[in-house]
Amino acid sequence: MRVETGNKGKIQMSGNTGPFERMQSLLADDMIAVNQLIRTRMASEHAPRIPEVTAHLVEAGGKRLRPMLTLAAARMCGYEGEDHVKLAATVEFIHTATLLHDDVVDESGQRRGRPTANLLWDNKSSILVGDYLFARSFQLMVEAGRLKVLDILANASAVIAEGEVLQLTAAQNLATTEEIYLQVVRGKTAALFAAACEVGGEIADAPQDQIDALHTFGDALGISFQIVDDLLDYGGASASLGKNTGDDFRERKLTLPVILAIAKAETMERAFWVRTIEKGKQQDGDLEHAMKLMTKYNTLEETRLKALDWANLAKAALGPIPESELRSLLEELADFVVSRIA
């Protein structure tokens, strides 16, 4: 299997032997049911704009990683019913709703290699269709009929929204610490990963220690996933800038490699970060200079090691779960996520 880097935010590979693909084959029937349910539920009797916007995003070839985690967790814990399909679709709807709102907030023009919904339609449609998908996800999870599941997803929703607001207020603020960064990452990525895994165990009536293990696994996997993403934006630990790199710097986003470099900055270096990130007065050569500073303080490598730590934490978390093919695949998935920056 050859891992394609330089495709941030995507798990992509040639060959067909990665843990994600093997999980896909193992859960193929479940996944078909999830996709079917998503298509049914994104319809709207009265407002055709809704399925138009949703289809654009939902069918744009996302990997369905989050619903896959729900399916895998449920089956791994011996679940034999059908409600995990509803929860997997729930998780994908929440994810899609947040993407729609994110693209408006970030003023993004591209997502998954295609123009964003806010560009094709307008911000209004993205806001309201996002609200609709969130409401639909809510209906689906109520259908699964478990208060504990609703509790998990309600709490995750609050962490997600809080993280988004935190990201907004922390943006371009050089005082952003690694702790705030982690809080933001939990909101934008890890909270939904954790909930996706946890509800799978919950619906399967797994023992509480296994449900907790699934939560910790998802949380750590999500954090690792996001740190890798942020590192790849600077070309990975090898700092090889390419076509898809440097966006975060240009958008003045404070991600871990930069936060660590700012923490160590001397006076002149600090002035550079103030000018480029805080004031946004960037000029030619600034990205290269930023890379030089991150290399000087070894923060790309430090970031890589932190991603590896989180991936290892994810794997270790699965301890209480009995060994099985799916457990091995989830462990491999944690390794795979960081293999993009190996």
Add this chain to the structure above:
Amino acid sequence: MRVETGNKGKIQMSGNTGPFERMQSLLADDMIAVNQLIRTRMASEHAPRIPEVTAHLVEAGGKRLRPMLTLAAARMCGYEGEDHVKLAATVEFIHTATLLHDDVVDESGQRRGRPTANLLWDNKSSILVGDYLFARSFQLMVEAGRLKVLDILANASAVIAEGEVLQLTAAQNLATTEEIYLQVVRGKTAALFAAACEVGGEIADAPQDQIDALHTFGDALGISFQIVDDLLDYGGASASLGKNTGDDFRERKLTLPVILAIAKAETMERAFWVRTIEKGKQQDGDLEHAMKLMTKYNTLEETRLKALDWANLAKAALGPIPESELRSLLEELADFVVSRIA
């Protein structure tokens, strides 16, 4: 009691004898608990922007009509617990979240006589804080611990969001029928009124026919409320234009008085509506001409009668509920809503 018209969207009166005020006194302790809970739950440990934005809106002196309906319905059905307070706060959070998103979508600059959050902060904050409040509402309703309540509120959320999208796509479209208008009104107003009432009965374990009655009451009250609001925007049935009138025409909103006039328009009149509403090419005197057309076809009076019909329907719906002071007050409330256009 003297009713102040010209304050669309608000129930306002001098004197202290209206049904709303009497309901407020009767449920004063409950309402204090709701306000306390709202203040506690709009806090955010990590993102101070959240309570700032929320406080601006929540504390701007809204009448808390929707949470009052929940409290009244629960107590009227004999509820003696404390969870109705959670549901009332839930309903207010959902309402506030939709207001935040509405103001972004409508590009509004004023709400309740104050600058909107999207103007004071930015659209991004309004979108994300709205999402946060929706998540918080979701947590609160889960705490009430009733799947049926969650089902009611999940369905209401979907109707609300669908109605908003429908309003967006129907905007400036002269083909908008009274049926579509009703669908939009259910989304923007009646669905939450209906759910607010229904969950009160549900938490009180009222018989199903009483719960259904509460739903029908809330739905009809909400529709009546919104039609009155739309009529007042043209100065009521007496068509007395003033400081707070004509906004909907200027914003090219298709509300009932205009929809009814378009349905009866002759060729030249139709050209007028196409120019002013569809194409938005308005000039001095257009509002006055629009009023003339609505007067010609008596659509303001027709709208008034429809609002009265819905208010009567609301009152009649309460039939299955045993007589009580709160039931009488709810009936009076329905009359009071339409007294603004009497």
